[in-house]
Amino acid sequence: MKEISKTYDHEKVEKALYAKWEKAGYFKPEIxxxxxxxxxxxxxxxxxxxxxxxxxxxxxxxxxxxxxxxxxxxxxxxxxxxxxxxxxxxxxxxxxxxxxxxxxxxxxxxxxxxxxxxxxxxxxxxxxxxxxxxxxxxxxxxxxxxxxxxxxxxxxxxxxxxxxDGLAYRDVRPVNWCTKHQTSLSELEVKYEEQTDPLYYIKYKVESRKSEVESHIIVATVRPETIFGDTAIAVNPNDKRFVELVGSRAQIPLTDIEIPIIADDMVDPKFGTGVVKITPAHDPNDFEAGRRHNLETREVIDQYGRLNDKTGPFAGLKILESRRQVVEAMEKKGLIEKIDQNYVHSVGKCYKCGTVIEPRILPQWFIAMDKKGKKxxxxxxxxxxxxxxxxxxxxxxxxxxxxxxxxxxxxxxxxxxxxxxxxIRLPVWYKKSKFVISNEVEKSQGRQDPRALLEPPTGGLAMAQDDKSVYVGIEPPKDIENWEQDAxxxxxxxxxxxxxxxxxxxxxxxxxxxxxxxxxxxxxxxxxxxxxxxxxxxxxxxxxxxxxxxxxxxxxxxxxxGLVRDKDRMKMSKSKGNVINPLGVSDEYGADAVRMALVFGTSAGNDAVISEEKIRGMRNFSNKIWNASRFVILRVTEGDLQTGQIGAIRTDDLTIDSKDLTAADKKIIQSHTEIIEYVSHKLDKYQFNQAGEDLYEYFWHTFCDDYIEIAKTQLDDDKTAETTKKILIKILSESLVLLHPFMPFVTEAVWQELRQVYTKLPDSVMIAKWPRK
Ligand SMILES: [Zn+2]
Missing domain, CATH: 3.40.50.620 (HUPs)
Incomplete structure (x- = not known):
């Protein structure tokens, strides 16, 4: 009688089988x-x-x-x-x-x-x-x-x-700056979170043209520390309350700087007091407004998130501390009308470190998303x-x-x-001595030596003076000594x-x-x-x-x-201690068990739920496949098998004559045909969970629990033994192929055992043929 190990040991087989597949070239499409x-x-x-x-x-x-x-x-x-x-x-x-x-x-x-x-x-x-x-x-x-x-x-x-094609371009624009990571980020790398912050109502002195207009206006802002970068006050052109003020000037609190009061549609009359400050260097919408009204861009926060020397006594302070001190100074002078402590707004943060994103005006490369290429x-x-x-x-x-x-x-x-x-460094070079720091950057940051800005690790802030002083190419320019690559x-x-x-x-x-x-x-x-x-x-x-x-x-x-969640549908995280390491559980229960557990109950677009119990359950399924196969292999080897025969029948030919079938045989053949059809259909539709779940039910219950039990009796009866063996071989070998995409290792391990008794099978289940109904 053939020898076959009593239990399935995934540790012994998985790595070896993978190496064998790879060596045989089965992973290549040329197979x-x-x-x-x-x-x-x-x-x-x-x-x-x-x-x-x-x-x-x-x-x-x-x-x-x-x-x-x-x-x-x-x-x-x-x-x-x-x-x-x-x-x-x-x-x-x-x-x-x-x-x-x-x-x-x-x-x-x-x-x-x-x-x-x-x-x-x-x-x-x-x-x-x-x-x-x-x-x-x-x-x-x-x-x-x-x-x-x-x-x-x-x-x-x-x-x-x-x-x-005109779709990649360099421009000076507000970008999302992480002050910790010292880089700009795309829109997608900014994570927006709702946050409650104080909304400060600040008094700006106005030089009014008519006596009935009050001597100051109130501006609501969450960022009082940026007032030093204000270059205008804006109201909505249709807001009758303030129409008189447009064209006059206001004074930035704590300074003697005067700025114009302008009218712009972007102002929402319902927000705050209907009057907003325009800070082009520190707010993307204000930057656009600044461009529309030709306003100066005055940067007052540096790349590290500290106030710069344009803020007088507050220079060097970090944003939150400066906010506290600026408010305190204004309160002392009676410049704060009120503070709304419960203002809820959305704040952009670096998706990696959670640092609040600081909008900065920098020259960068952009790809035009919604523009027709000129070529x-x-x-x-x-x-x-x-x-x-x-x-x-x-x-x-x-x-x-x-x-x-x-x-x-x-x-x-x-x-x-x-x-x-x-x-991958940008394939862009600027002509030495011809590149300049863009006007806006120079004006707002007061930088003198553009070359210093090209030094690593912080990057290329240069703008080419004209088309001839920028080079974009797959290969560097031939006279490379005259050029400096974008950092x-x-x-x-x-x-x-x-x-x-x-x-x-x-x-x-x-x-x-x-x-x-x-x-x-x-x-x-x-x-x-x-x-x-x-x-x-x-x-x-x-x-x-x-x-x-x-x-x-x-x-x-x-x-x-979707995401993978734990058995209580909680997100996995190190702090919760519910993280499952797929390699650790693969070593313990077998990669097949982990794979099947991830498929079970998980449909497209939805989160997967996984737990050690679930994986253990699938390890039991691996064992079930092994044990059932072992039974089949041992029983069909009773007879003259070394010549490739099952009993008296050549195994090369598994044609089963329907007149020899018992009711149980007919039932399993029918179920088998159905499962082939069902699984193929579900896999074609990407419904992996349904295919996997039904295969599990079919193999465990219909094949093992029902048919194999009856087969035990049929094998003892000379009249039915031969046909039963053929059916067992057919159903088992085809089931292994159906299960193989989900559980590649145990199906291959069984296949190799089965090949010894049924020599017609291909060398590996990996390269077998998908069964047809
Ligand atoms: Zn960051």
Missing amino acids: NPDGEPFTIIMPPPNANGSLHVGHAVFVTLEDIMTRYARLQGKAALWLPGADHAGFETQSVFEKKLEKEGRSRFKMPREQLYEETLKFTLENKEIMEGQLRRLGASCDWSREKFTLDPAIIKIIYKTFVKLYE SGKNLAKDAITVVKNKEVSFVTPKFEKIFNHWMKNIRDWNISRQIVWG DVFDTWFSSGQWPFAALKAEETRNKKQETNDFDKFYPTAVMETGWDILFFWVARMIMLGIYITDEVPFKNVYLH
Whole structure:
């Protein structure tokens, strides 16, 4: 009789099986050379830490899709990658430096870059090992990193095209500045939070033209410390209360500076007193008003969030402290009318460190989102809205289509300059001696030496004087000695936004000799699967840049998954102590159990709930599969099997004659046909949870509990034994294929045992054929 171990030991088999698959080349699409291409570009995990349970969700879902496509005979490519993750990684690395008592602001650019690169590459290697541990059947031979030279070249090409098309431009505009991280951030990197703060009603003295007008007006503001940067007072032109005042002047409290009173539609007569102060250097709306009325931009807060020397005795104070002291000084002089302590408003904070964002006026590079390219005629946002409307890109969960459209219709130009070192440096050079600090910056910040501002690590604040003194190109200018490169790097999403076509095109470059045609063959990709929280950061930008560069959508479907929560539906966090480390539980219960637990009960767009009990339950399912298979294998080996026969019947031919079937046989064959149909349908519709849950029920209860119990009797009866063996083999082998995308390891382990008694089976369940009803 054949030997087969009594219990399933995932620890013994999982790593070994993965190595065997990889060595055999099963992860490559070439395993099905004539198959229809099916591509998933892996969302490249940030190479700055270990994989968490959220990563395990994407690995599981994408691996299910890839293995299913491969079993259907498709040329399935799941292309893995790693993301340098610019600001994200830099902030992780900065924390590490802080712990060591060091600071990135005291390091030369090259050294900081080299150290961050080393840190990133170490993490990348760990992460790749973890992806393998979870069973990811991605093609490692095609792996890409966002800092590969071939990728950088593609990113540069896109930027140059956008520049020549008039869609990438440099402008002096209000940007979101984090005073801790010392960089600007995009709109998406600012987290808005409701907050209750005092609203101060401040008296500004007015020089009135008519005696009946009061001697002062009241301005309501939450930021009294910025009064030194006021360059006008504004009222609504239709507000009869103040119409008389327009054209006269007001005096900034605590100073003798006089500013004009102007009329502008942006003023809401219902807010506060209907009179607002205009501080162009510290408020984006005020900046626009300043441009409309030709007002001076007077910066009074520096890049570190301290008041500067334009604020007299308050210079050097941090914002909150200066607010307290400015209010105190005004109260002493009777300049505060009242304070509303319960003013609720929304405050923008750095999404990484929570520091309140300080709007600053800086020259930066922007991408025009809703503008027609002068050469291409393309419009990034509008073209993206169109392909979604035409279902060229479909969202598996329709609610996300609505959210996408709303955001795209209200999109603002994208600031892509980051004043950090870690990333892809802008391919922009300014002519030495010809670049200047823009007027606004110079005037407001009083900076004299523009070159000093180009020194790392804080970035390029330079403006070219004219078109001839700026150079944008894939290669540096030939007379490089006459040029100075912009110190900034791209927002990391600018490179990851090009990932699907960049990853495939870069493969072509690398593999030119082998004449692979990856871009032509695998683009557009089948599906983009990622977390819904990066719908705008990433998915929207991939659609925009993908169409812009390739004229095609980057993917046909978008599957967005939710967060992973604990059994009480709480968000996982280190402080709550409810974090599940996917690698730890994989070692304890097996990767199959973790994967199945993540799929169970989790539909597209919704949060996943996971607990150790749930994982343990799935480990029991692994054991059930093993034990049931063991029974089948042991029973069918009773007979002349070494010649490839089950009993007297050749196993090569599992044709079952219906006249030999018992009622139980008929029932299981019917259920089996149904489950094949159901699971295929559900997988086609991305309803992985339903497919997984029904398979579980079917295998455990219909096959094991019901049929195998009856089969025990049928095997003892000579009249039914042979047919029963055939049915057991057929149902078991096909069930292993159905279960394989969800639980790749245990199904393969059983398959290898089964192959010894039924030699007709393919070498691996991975490359078997998806059963047909
Ligand atoms: Zn920050």
